[in-house]
Amino acid sequence: MAEVDIITPVEKASRLLSRLDIDFYDVFASFSRNISVTILGRGVREAYSRVDVGIGVRVFKNKGMGVAFSQSLDDSDVETTVNRAVSFASIAQPDPYFKGLPAPSRAPEIPGLCDSEIVHLTLEDASRISREMIDASEEIRRGAMYFGGFSAVYGKGHLVTSTGVDVGVEKTSISAYLQPVYREGDDVGSSYEFDYSVSLRDIDPRWIGRKAAEKAIEQLGSKRVESGSLPLILLPESSSSLFSSLLVALSGEAAVKGRTFASNILGRQIGPENLEIVDDGTIPGAIASSTYDGEGVPKRPLKVVEKGKVLSFLHNSYSAGIMNVESTGHAIRGGYSGQVGAGPSNIRVKPGDEALDEIISETRRGILVASASFSPNMVSGEFSTTIDEGFLIEGGEKKHPVKNLMAGGHILDLFRNIETISKEGRTFGRGHFFPAVKIRDVKLSGK
C-alpha cells in the first residue's frame, strides 16, 4: 500500500491558520496501516487490512477551544476542517486555566521505535504467526475452542503548532493474543496469554500458545470460597492494573483539579519504603516510548514514587500551567480526533527482594490473583472487582481455582497494605515492568 502524504495537508492547514486572528493552534495528521488476523472457534478466521488517515485541528481564541477533524486530506476538506475549528473557537468560552501551547524543544531521537520487519510484514506472515500460537496450544492439549488474534501496525504522524513545534513520529507495534476454552461437561477451563511490542522479534507465538493452554487447563475445577479477609498475591498481569491506575490518577487535568483519588497524595507516604515507581518514555525500543509527547515536548524519565512517597504528577502543558510548573512530557494525543490528555508511558516498578515461590509458600491462606482489574472509581478510589482468574492458597500451596469471588476496598488501602514485592516480574513491550505484590487483609465476598 502506497503511503499517504500527511505533511502537505498539515502545512496547508497551518498556512491557513497562520493568517487568521487566533491565539494558538495545532494541527496533527496521521497515517496508519494495520494488518490483523482474527482467531475464532477452531482456528484462523479472517484477515484484515486497514488504512486510516485523518487530520485534526485545535484552535484557541480568547482561551476558548474549537476542535475539528476529518478523515479526508483533500484540500477542500482540510479547509472546511480549519474553518469549523476556527468558528467553534470563537463560540467557546474562555477557559481561565489555559495558558498556551508549549514552545519547541529539540531532543535526541529515541532509537528502535520502528521495526522494518513489521513495516514489511505480509498477511501470510500474520496468518502463520497466528497458526503457530494455535499449534503450540494444541501440543499442550487438543480440542480447545479459541479466541484471539494478531495485529501489526505501522503508523506515522506529523504535528505543527503556532508556537513553532514541527515534529514527525513514526512507530510500529505488534500484539498477539490467544484464549483457549476447554470444556469438560459443564466445567469450563479458560484463560489467555498475550504479548505486545514494537519489534516482531520480541514476540514468541509458541510461548503465547503454550502458556495460554497451560493456564486454561489450570482453571478447570474452579470452586467458590467463603467471604473473609485474606491476603492477595497479585501476579504481574493484575498488579499492572493497580500501578497503572495510580499513575493515571496522578495525570493531567483531573489530578491537578482535585478530581481523582490521587489529587491530594503528593508528598504523602502511600506504600512501603521499598515501593519505587518510575515513568520512562525514553527507553529505546519500548512500547510506550517516543521522542516527543503529544504536544511536541521531549519525553524524559520521571520518578513518581520513591521510598513509598509520591513525588510528582504527570503533566501535559495544560495541567502544568495550572500548577505553574513545566510540562513533564506526558501529553497523550488521541490520534487525529483532536483530543489531548495526559497519562503514563512506560511504567517501571522496582522489584523487591523475595522470590514469588517463597511469597506463596509463606502464605497460610490467601488468594493468588492471575487476572483481575484493580482499577477503582477514579474519583473516590473505591473498587469492587471480580477475581476473574485466581487460586486459593492453603498451607503455602495452590489448592484450586476460584470462581464468583469479589474483592472490595479502597485502592490506597491496597498500596498501604503492600506486604511484599517480588524480585521477579514481567516486562511488557520492552518498557513496562511489574513485579508481583502481596497485599494483606483484602476484603473478599464469596459464598
Added chain:
Amino acid sequence: MRDLLELVVESGLKKGASFCEVRYFEERGSSVSVENGVAKILSSGILRGIGVRVIANKCWGFASTNVVTRESAERALIDAIGCARAITSHAGEEAKIVEVDPSVDFIKHDVKINPEDVGPEEKVKKALELERAAREFSDRVKDAFVVYRDVLTRVIVCNSFGTFVEEITPRTHISCRVIAREGDNMQEGYERVGCVAGYELIEGISVENFSLRAAKRAVSLLSAKPPPRGTYTVVVDPRVGGLFIHEAIGHNSEGDHVFSGGSIISDKLGQKIASDLVTIIDDPTIVGYGHFIYDHEGVRARPHIIIRDGVLVGFLHSLESAAKLGSKPEGSARAQSHHYPPIVRMSNTYLAPGDMTLEEILEDINAGIYLSGSQYGYVESEKGQFTCKVEEAWLIERGELTEHLRDVAISGLTLEALKNISAVGKDLRIEMPGMCGKAGQSMFVDAGAPHFRIDGIVVGGRR
C-alpha cells in the same frame, strides 16, 4: 455512489470471490463540552470510507480505506481478496454464510429537529443551563460537566446477493456528570439520555429529570456507606436490570460466541435455563439508542426472542452464525465503521415485564440489597461469569429500603442467576443508552427491564 459500490461487487465476483460485500460508511457529528459554567470545547468530525468483505478460497478477507474513489475501492477489494487467500493454508473452519433474498431499500429516520439545523450557540446555551442547575444544587458540588453530542450515520450496504440498502440514522445524546466533595470524600452522580432522535430530545429535557438528579445523587452518596459483603437477594432497578440482561445473557446469545465455543449456553437451545418468569428479547425495531431497520449486512431487522418463559429459544445472528447454527439471520450484524467487518451485536435488549409492583417484590425480603443505576459491566461469556457495577444501593430490611450504600458491584454465574430470578415487576423501562464494546468495536445499544429480584448474588463491598 451506487454505481461505484455495484462495480466493486461485480469486480469481486469476477476476481474469484464467492461472496462480496461493499459497505460505505459516513458519520458526521458535533459535540459541546461544558465544565463548571464554561463551554470549554466545541468540536466536530467527519468519518468516511469504504469497507470490503469477501469470501474467497472459502476464507474471509476484509479491507478498508478512508479514500472514497473508484481506484481506492478497487484497491481495497484486491487487498480483501489477498487477505482471504493469505490465510487459506492456515484457516480454521470454512467460511460460510446463509444465502438471503436481496433487499433494496432507502431508510431515513425522521426527526422533528435536525441537529445540523441547530446552531452551536443554541447547543451551548442549553448545555450551560443544564450544567448550571447541577452546579448550584449544593455547595458540596465540586464540579459539574455536561457533554452534548449528535451523530448522523449513513450506511450503504451493497452485496453480491443483489442487496442495496441505505440507512441514515440520527442519534442525539447528552450526559451530565457531577462530583460532590466533603473533606477527602468525593462521590459522583451521572445521568444520560440518548436515542435515535433529533434535537427535540434535548429540548424535552428539564433540569429536574436530568442534571439535578445527577447532582442529588452525587451529594447524597457522600453520606452513603459501603455495602456489606456476601451473598444476598438483590432487587434491581430498570437500569441495573438492563445491564444484567445485556451482560449475563445478551452476550451469551450472540451467534458468533455460540458457534465458536464462547458461550455458556451454546448447547442449551430448547432447554429450560431460567425461571418461568424470564422472557428476554432483543428488539432493534424499538426506537431506542440501539434502533435500526437494516443491519450492516443488509438484512431487515426483526425482534428476537432469546428466552421465552425460561426456555432458551433463539440466538442473535449474522449471515455467518445463521449458516453455522442452522438458523435464519434476522438482522443482528453491525460494524462500528467502514474499518470493521460486521459482527453479531445486541440492539435494545430487555426483560419482558411481569405483573408485580416494586412494593410486592420487596415485601418478603428480610435482608437484601436494592441496586440502582448502572455504571458498567462485563462478562466472561465462555465461563458465564458476569460483573455489574452500580451507582448506588440501599439495604433492604423487612421489605423496606433503609441504609444508603455506595460503591456496590455484583458478580454472578449466568446459569445460576437466571434460575434465581424470583419476582418480576410490571414497570419496564428501556433507558440505558450506551456503547457496547466487543472485539475492538464499539456500538450503539440500549437495554432495560422492569424491577426484578435475583436470589443468591455475590455483592462486593468493604464491610
